[in-house]
Amino acid sequence: MAKSNEPIGWSLFSAGGMATAFFIPITIVLTSIVVPAGWIGAESLHDLLVLPLARLYLFVLISLALFHWAHRFRYVLVDLGLRNLAGILAITCYGAAVLGTIMAGFFLVSL
Amino acid sequence: MPADWWLKKKTYFLFMVRELTCVFVGGYALFLLVLTTRLGDPQGFAALLNSPPLIALQIIALPMVFYHSITWLNLTPMVMVLWRGEERVSPFLITVAMYVIWAIISIVILWIAFLYR
Amino acid sequence: MAVSETTQTQSTIPLEVFRYRPDQEEEPTFQRYEVPYRTDWVVLDALNYIKDQLDGTLSYRWSCRMGVCGSCGMMVNGEPKLTCAAFLRDYYPDPIRVEPLDYYPVIRDLVINMDDFMDKLVEVKAWLLPKEEKPLSEGEYLQTPAELAHYKQFTMCINCMLCYAACPVVGHDADFIGPAAIALAQRYNLDSRDGGADERADAIFSHEGIWKCTFVGDCTRVCPKKVDPAGAIQQAKIAATKDWFRSVLVPWGKK
Numbered sequence: 286m287a288k289s290n291e292p293i294g295w296s297l298f299s300a301g302g303m304a305t306a307f308f309i310p311i312t313i314v315l316t317s318i319v320v321p322a323g324w325i326g327a328e329s330l331h332d333l334l335v336l337p338l339a340r341l342y343l344f345v346l347i348s349l350a351l352f353h354w355a356h357r358f359r360y361v362l363v364d365l366g367l368r369n370l371a372g373i374l375a376i377t378c379y380g381a382a383v384l385g386t387i388m389a390g391f392f393l394v395s396l
Numbered sequence: 397m398p399a400d401w402w403l404k405k406k407t408y409f410l411f412m413v414r415e416l417t418c419v420f421v422g423g424y425a426l427f428l429l430v431l432t433t434r435l436g437d438p439q440g441f442a443a444l445l446n447s448p449p450l451i452a453l454q455i456i457a458l459p460m461v462f463y464h465s466i467t468w469l470n471l472t473p474m475v476m477v478l479w480r481g482e483e484r485v486s487p488f489l490i491t492v493a494m495y496v497i498w499a500i501i502s503i504v505i506l507w508i509a510f511l512y513r
Numbered sequence: 514m515a516v517s518e519t520t521q522t523q524s525t526i527p528l529e530v531f532r533y534r535p536d537q538e539e540e541p542t543f544q545r546y547e548v549p550y551r552t553d554w555v556v557l558d559a560l561n562y563i564k565d566q567l568d569g570t571l572s573y574r575w576s577c578r579m580g581v582c583g584s585c586g587m588m589v590n591g592e593p594k595l596t597c598a599a600f601l602r603d604y605y606p607d608p609i610r611v612e613p614l615d616y617y618p619v620i621r622d623l624v625i626n627m628d629d630f631m632d633k634l635v636e637v638k639a640w641l642l643p644k645e646e647k648p649l650s651e652g653e654y655l656q657t658p659a660e661l662a663h664y665k666q667f668t669m670c671i672n673c674m675l676c677y678a679a680c681p682v683v684g685h686d687a688d689f690i691g692p693a694a695i696a697l698a699q700r701y702n703l704d705s706r707d708g709g710a711d712e713r714a715d716a717i718f719s720h721e722g723i724w725k726c727t728f729v730g731d732c733t734r735v736c737p738k739k740v741d742p743a744g745a746i747q748q749a750k751i752a753a754t755k756d757w758f759r760s761v762l763v764p765w766g767k768k
Binding site for chain 2: 302303305306307308309310311312313314315316317318319320321324325326327328329330331332333334335340343346347350351353354355357358360361364365366385388389392393
Binding site: 289290364 | 681682685686718719720724727750753754757758
């Protein structure tokens with residue numbers, strides 16, 4: 286029944302969509318309002334984010350957000366008329382997400 | 397179809413806006429990625445967080461990311477169909493549950509962050 | 514309110530109707546007709562008035578005039594609508610523009626070529642493929658109300674094709690199987706008597722099937738029977754994904 290390999294891109298997109306819907310807004314509020322306004326010190330946030338659980342949170346969020354972007358953006362470009370480049374677009378977008386995931390993993394593990 | 401097909405109808409336009417929110421989500425993920433590269437360097441980390449252009453970009457991204465969340469949660473009951481015997485679990489109930497979860501998660505994260513200040 | 518007050522007025526409302534007569538002219542034109550404005554009239558009534566009283570050459574499809582046959586779908590002011598369900602009073606006094614359904618080849622005037630849609634219904638095998646063939650002598654297939662409820666919404670489709678005229682993916686990709694065909698495939702896939710999901714998989718769990726859909730959602734918005742084809746497609750994506758993971762993680766398992 287597995288006629289197409291789209292399910293893998295789509296499940297990453299869906300997981301990413303759910304994760305980003307729940308977690309991204311409050312994270313942006315933290316990094317763009319709460320810390321710059323001084324309600325929480327940058328050092329405090331730094332000390333929180335080096336904790337293992339926080340690092341895991343960052344890794345999962347970054348990776349899923351990138352895969353969510355990749356799948357959706359690829360289809361946006363196709364919808365905007367770049368239909369013939371569909372294959373190249375897929376490789377480029379998912380490739381960027383994979384690269385970002387590897388980088389995030391590397392930096393968050395090698396602390 | 398012309399490349400500006402999505403400007404011809406309100407529903408198409410809102411659809412494209414919804415899809416383009418992924419650029420802001422991806423962009424913020426990139427910001428988080430750069431932030432993680434500075435986790436070994438508290439000064440650099442703070443500099444990134446206090447950078448005015450980056451703050452401005454995040455403020456612009458904030459309503460876009462909210463639009464993503466709202467449209468995503470509103471569409472969830474269409475995708476997630478739950479049955480209780482002959483009746484479908486009310487789609488409205490599922491949406492409300494999603495918003496409640498979103499609120500709880502946001503409050504918990506804020507609470508953890510403030511706990512650590 | 515007396516009946517005569519609600520239906521009889523002296524006023525008229527203009528209809529701008531798409532005309533295409535390939536035997537007479539190369540390019541389509543618009544023709545303007547003034548029809549009587551009656552508060553209980555629908556666009557189909559106006560078209561019938563035009564054909565009866567003003568211009569017998571106008572061609573269009575219609576049948577039941579009550580929203581169950583799916584014949585009279587047209588673009589009314591740029592929106593796919595059943596003309597038997599579009600009331601003049603919702604547009605009066607502005608002129609109403611009537612055109613054939615978007616994204617279909619036009620045969621003549623408001624009549625579109627729907628062969629492509631019919632082919633797609635065949636491609637998705639929109640009929641029952643019973644799990645077990647039973648001779649009539651063995652009696653009926655039994656189904657509980659709960660089992661019926663699971664697919665009932667998707668049985669409401671009247672094949673009016675409004676969803677295809679609303680879908681931008683159909684607009685830029687004629688190969689896309691489309692909302693109604695997928696919803697109908699789901700109608701049978703979810704039917705407890707049916708065992709043909711595997712046979713339909715080629716048509717719908719493919720690149721030309723559900724994966725071309727980007728969940729614009731306009732199909733559900735314009736559907737006159739509340740079938741929710743967009744929902745059907747996303748649910749099909751979940752079913753396809755579950756199956757994909759099952760076949761990848763448990764390849765020796767039962768397909």
